[in-house]
Amino acid sequence: GFDYAEHPLHQQGQIAILNKTARLEGLSAGADMTLRSDQFEVDKSFGIDPSAMVYGIVGKKGGKSREVNMKPGDIFDADDYRSMEEGYFNSMMNQLDELAAKDKPFFLQYWPMYPLTLTRSDIEQGRTLNGGPMAEGLVTVDEWIGKIMDKVDALGIADNTIVVVMGDNGPFMEFMDKSGQSDRIYRGGKGQHLEGGVRVNAYARWPGVFEAGTRAQDIFHVADLYTTFARLANADQYIPRDRLVDGIDQTPTLLLGEGHGRRDYVFVYEGPVLKSVVKQQFKFHVPPPGANPILEGGVYDLYKNPREDRPQDSIMLAVGFGANFGMMIKRHKAMIKKYPSRKPAHGEAYGGIENLRPETKELLENLKRSQRIISGDI
Numbered sequence: 001g002f003d004y005a006e007h008p009l010h011q012q013g014q015i016a017i018l019n020k021t022a023r024l025e026g027l028s029a030g031a032d033m034t035l036r037s038d039q040f041e042v043d044k045s046f047g048i049d050p051s052a053m054v055y056g057i058v059g060k061k062g063g064k065s066r067e068v069n070m071k072p073g074d075i076f077d078a079d080d081y082r083s084m085e086e087g088y089f090n091s092m093m094n095q096l097d098e099l100a101a102k103d104k105p106f107f108l109q110y111w112p113m114y115p116l117t118l119t120r121s122d123i124e125q126g127r128t129l130n131g132g133p134m135a136e137g138l139v140t141v142d143e144w145i146g147k148i149m150d151k152v153d154a155l156g157i158a159d160n161t162i163v164v165v166m167g168d169n170g171p172f173m174e175f176m177d178k179s180g181q182s183d184r185i186y187r188g189g190k191g192q193h194l195e196g197g198v199r200v201n202a203y204a205r206w207p208g209v210f211e212a213g214t215r216a217q218d219i220f221h222v223a224d225l226y227t228t229f230a231r232l233a234n235a236d237q238y239i240p241r242d243r244l245v246d247g248i249d250q251t252p253t254l255l256l257g258e259g260h261g262r263r264d265y266v267f268v269y270e271g272p273v274l275k276s277v278v279k280q281q282f283k284f285h286v287p288p289p290g291a292n293p294i295l296e297g298g299v300y301d302l303y304k305n306p307r308e309d310r311p312q313d314s315i316m317l318a319v320g321f322g323a324n325f326g327m328m329i330k331r332h333k334a335m336i337k338k339y340p341s342r343k344p345a346h347g348e349a350y351g352g353i354e355n356l357r358p359e360t361k362e363l364l365e366n367l368k369r370s371q372r373i374i375s376g377d378i
Contacts, residue, residue: 012113018050021078052359132180167200187307193275218261244339284325
């Protein structure tokens with residue numbers, strides 16, 4: 001849906017870990033062939049070369065995309081990761097210049113993969129007491145956000161521009177000891193249904209409209225950004241009416257502040273599995289099939305137990321709320337049955353990229369061969 005886009009083709013965890021520097025630093029143990037002997041390795045196709053992946057692409061609406069910044073034979077490392085991020089930031093700032101000059105409404109989406117970086121090789125001198133690469137990366141991203149704000153002000157569009165800055169998930173707990181990250185008041189991290197995995201910081205600025213220094217303490221789901229932006233841009237008539245849209249118009253939350261939210265619930269999944277339900281300040285852990293819903297599920301008051309780790313509170317709260325949460329789940333499943341989710345779309349891997357490198361083509365042939373074996377065509 002974008003007129004112009006440039007972005008990585010894989011998520012930042014993959015790129016931050018599967019690069020030469022990270023492998024040599026032991027972040028993906030055994031993946032780098034220079035660290036072990038392969039004299040007894042029979043299946044040479046098992047160890048895929050990460051540098052054969054497509055890292056970054058550029059494309060315009062209606063056309064094909066092309067890979068950038070990687071030539072045949074290049075080996076991707078931590079320096080490439082950092083320069084890629086710097087390139088995306090500079091390009092985004094140029095796009096901001098161009099869009100502001102057109103004097104037309106625009107939507108600019110910028111997702112830095114930093115601060116997710118786990119290697120120490122590019123830290124010349126730590127700037128934080130923490131010293132972990134993630135903490136150091138946060139300082140860098142904070143500076144970039146400041147430059148974005150300064151640019152919006154300098155272009156004279158601040159009073160007519162909504163800027164939202166937010167995270168996408170909790171800390172990468174698997175690398176807690178190496179990154180400098182850890183969960184804080186909320187337990188858990190990336191990929192988990194616990195509050196530490198799904199709650200993120202978010203900040204919104206619109207001078208003269210959003211009162212500075214105010215705090216909205218209501219539930220605001222990421223899907224609500226779609227419907228809320230459409231309303232604020234006077235474009236809600238373009239929201240499709242032929243399907244169920246998850247987002248709720250949260251304009252009052254931003255304009256009026258605490259206590260005026262339009263959402264007091266959220267269903268939390270881990271992949272396709274419903275793991276918990278939040279209603280107001282209460283959170284229900286969905287027990288596995290056949291388990292005791294009080295002993296192996298339970299309800300937690302997030303105001304009093306934000307870490308969801310006191311089962312004794314759960315037993316007491318479940319008496320009053322367990323059945324109510326059960327009814328919510330039944331209604332939720334009935335809604336899904338009436339409005340089923342769209343099936344995942346699958347296309348050819350790296351399809352539409354016009355300049356694949358030879359090593360990438362070899363990687364694709366290996367993938368296709370495996371798919372033919374799985375499907376029984378070989």
